[in-house]
Amino acid sequence: MDGFLAAAIVASMPMMFATIGEIITEKSGLLNLGVEGLMLMGGIMGFVLGYETGNPWMAILGAILAGGVGSLVYAILTISLRANQVVTGLTLTIFGAGFASFVGKTYVGLVVPPALKEFFARIHLPILGDIPFLGPIFFRQDPFIYFGYLVVLVSSIYLYRTRFGLNLKAVGESAASADASGINVTLYKYLHTCIGGALCGLGGAYMSLVMMSSWQENIVAGRGWIAVALVIFASWNPVKAMIGSFLFGGLSILGFRLQSMGINISQYWVDMLPYAATILIIILSSRKNKKENQPPADLSNPYFREER
Amino acid sequence: MNIISISKREDLPQKKEWLIRALAVALSIVCAGLVIRILGYNPLQVIPSMVSGAVGTEIRLQQTILKAIPLVVTSLGILVAFKMKFWNIGGEGQIIMGALGASYVALNIEGLPKFATLILMMIAAMILGGFWAFIPAFFKAKMGVNETIFTLMLNYIAIKFVTYLQYGPWKSPDSQGFPKVATFSNNAILPKLFGIHIGWIIALVLVVLVHLFINHTKKGYEITVVGESQETARYAGMNISQIIIVATLISGGLCGLTGMIQASAVEKTLSATLSGGYGFTAIITAWFARLNAIAVLFVCIAFAILLQGGAYIQISMQIPASVADMIQGIILFFVLGSEFFLQYRVNINRKRLNAKEVA
Known part of the structure; x- marks a missing residue:
């Protein structure tokens, strides 16, 4: 059982990074539907740099830059040029998929070099790893996952406990009021879109560098879209994003587990589960009308000072 | 006063509007050329080759039109939903479900004349495609559930479901173990006219019908009002839930019809991959056509040229399909x-600029 739950943590990481990235982006009032494309770009650039240099830090840098630059294009178009956010996001996904497929053409099936494998090997954390039940699930994982925990912690504190986080909230709730109170709205939007994109890139890189340890065509396989849905499930809260990703990670490996236990169930039905669950979640979460569960009020409204 | 200020354009002459668009396309081709160069190909060969690959010969032109047909029909479907600001990104799933409905008729109903079979297939396709759009529309209208994610998730469910049928209960016994649904009988295949299946006539008729529907009927007007402002619609006493549901039924029905056309005329069977990304591309084409049915026709033809050109350079110059995707992006x-x-005017304040230079 704890073997299954530990594997669910691994399976949840790509979605968790991307969900938190999208939360940060949406908090600034932008709905970026390019998550899938950003994850693919981060996944391939992380893999290529890691493979060519053998240096894990270069791999991570590559993923961050790919996600950051990809979302910068989105930011320029939607923030400065006020393009439609839905269409721009979809275009980013098309572009990202083409980019990853082109760059990754000669890397398909290649495995990450030993230096990276070693770097991303599991570490049994002292004390924490020995906690009964929880230890084997949470604290005998790879360093990328520990970094993921850190991202949850830091982004929670940042969003709820710092001045910048509160300013960001103001920008997302009402860009006009934030602007009037002296917050640099454009800067906040740009910065958080790029940070969000970089996190999506890291989510993709986790897949290629650690989870699969190799590059495959269309490696992300819809996880970016699930992340967009998980943002709603998580009601824009990083801790809930982690819980949601964990549930979905579990669902995504459930079929494999059931079959290995000898339970005969069609793979295709099991494959539907995460998507059906997403639908269930957005239906249920539309019912709770608590104020803190609502999306940022100014989400996907372009802000244009001259039109105030 | 800043040096650069931006103001909303009140009205832009049509001529100038299209001039700016043409300029953007020209600029994007230059930029795409640069990218092609960086990727190690010669843009002066690639770009002309794409054009000639799409319109160079009669057969290539036919291929381009074959790609334009599903794009036009799906874009019209997307347009109806988007007019209402119902972000239907479930075109893929609705196409697949439509194909499923059409295939059920094609594989199970025998003995009808060809015309009746085809009509029945179309009806079945539109019902199933419409149903697939109705589910999220119902939850949107009654409970305010976000339709973007809902429609998207239904894509995956439709694809998985048809994959299940294809590998399981619907697998043809004649396919020698290969997971494939049986090929349609000749009765269930759309006839050809001028070398291309009559989907092109369906598409042209639909362009006119959707144009008339949106601009010259009461329902079409109501859809536009709901899209502009739900408040206004409510004040005017419109039944918003009903309008949302009717519009999405039309939207999904049209996407479903695409599924029928592709299953009947192109694949001649049901397969989980027959939607071919048209559901997503149609969102982009519908948007660029500014949700105008007539413009959809031209934008889709331009896009089909891009798609066919991209497919052609794969064969003629061994350039991977992904390059075409990037150029498209x-x-x-x-x-x-x-x-x-097009929407804003950028004013450069010359006085201020000169003052700065003097200083």
Whole structure:
């Protein structure tokens, strides 16, 4: 059982990074539907740099830059040029998929070099790893996952406990009021879109560098879209994003587990589960009308000072 | 006063509007050329080759039109939903479900004349496609559930479901173990006219019908009002839930019809991959056509040229399909950016600029 739950943590990481990235982006009032494309770009650039240099830090840098630059294009178009956010996001996904497929053409099936494998090997954390039940699930994982925990912690504190986080909230709730109170709205939007994109890139890189340890065509396989849905499930809260990703990670490996236990169930039905669950979640979460569960009020409204 | 200020354009002459668009496309082609160069190909060979691959010979032109047909029909479907600001990104799933409905008729109903079979297939396709759009529309209208994610998730469910049928209960016993649904009988295949299946006539008729529906009927007007402002619609006493549901039924029905056309005339069977990304591409084409049915026709033809050109350079120059995707993305980015200059005027304050230079 704890073997299954530990594997669910691994399976949840790509979605968790991307969900938190999208939360940060949406908090600034932008709905970026390019998550899938950003994850693919981060996944391939992380893999290529890691493979060519053998240096894990270069791999991570590559993923961050790919996600950051990809979302910068989105930011320029939607923030400065006020393009439609839905269409721009979809275009980013098309572009990202083409980019990853082109760059990754000669890397398909290649495995990450030993230096990276070693770097991303599991570490049994002292004390924490020995906690009964929880230890084997949470604290005998790879360093990328520990970094993921850190991202949850830091982004929670940042969003709820710092001045910048509160300013960001103001920008997302009402860009006009934030602007009037002296917050640099454009800067906040740009910065958080790029940070969000970089996190999506890291989510993709986790897949290629650690989870699969190799590059495959269309490696992300819809996880970016699930992340967009998980943002709603998580009601824009990083801790809930982690819980949601964990549930979905579990669902995504459930079929494999059931079959290995000898339970005969069609793979295709099991494959539907995460998507059906997403639908269930957005239906249920539309019912709770608590104020803190609502999306940022100014989400996907372009802000244009001259039109105030 | 800043040196650069931006103001909303009140009205832009049509001529100038299309000039700016043409400029954006030209600029994007230059930029795409640069990218092609960086990737190690010669843009002066690639771009002309794409054009000639799409319109160079009669057969290639036919291929381009074959790609334009599903794009036009799906874009019209997307347009109806988007007019209402119902973000239907479930075109893929609705196409697949439509194909499923059509295939059920094609594989199970025998003995009807060809015409009746085809009509029945179309009806079945539109019902199932419409149903697939109705589910999220119902939850949107009654409970305010976000339709973007809902429609998207239904894509995956439709694809998985048809994959299940294809590998399981519907697998043809004649396929020698290969997971494939049986091929349609001749009765269930759309006839050809001028070398291309009559989907092109269906598409042209639908362009006119959707144009008339949106601009000259009461329901079409109501859809536009709900899209502009639900408040206004409510004040005017419109039944918003009903309008949302009717519009999405039409939207999904049209996407479903695409599924029928593709299953009947192109694949001649049901397969989980027959939607071919048209559901997503149609969102982009519908948007660039500014949700205008007549413009959809031209934008889709332009897009089909891009798609067919991309497919052609794979064979003629061994350039991977992904390059075509990237070129497509780059062109789209530019056109998206150019919309800004259509709506806003950038004023450079010369006085201020000169003052600065003097100082």
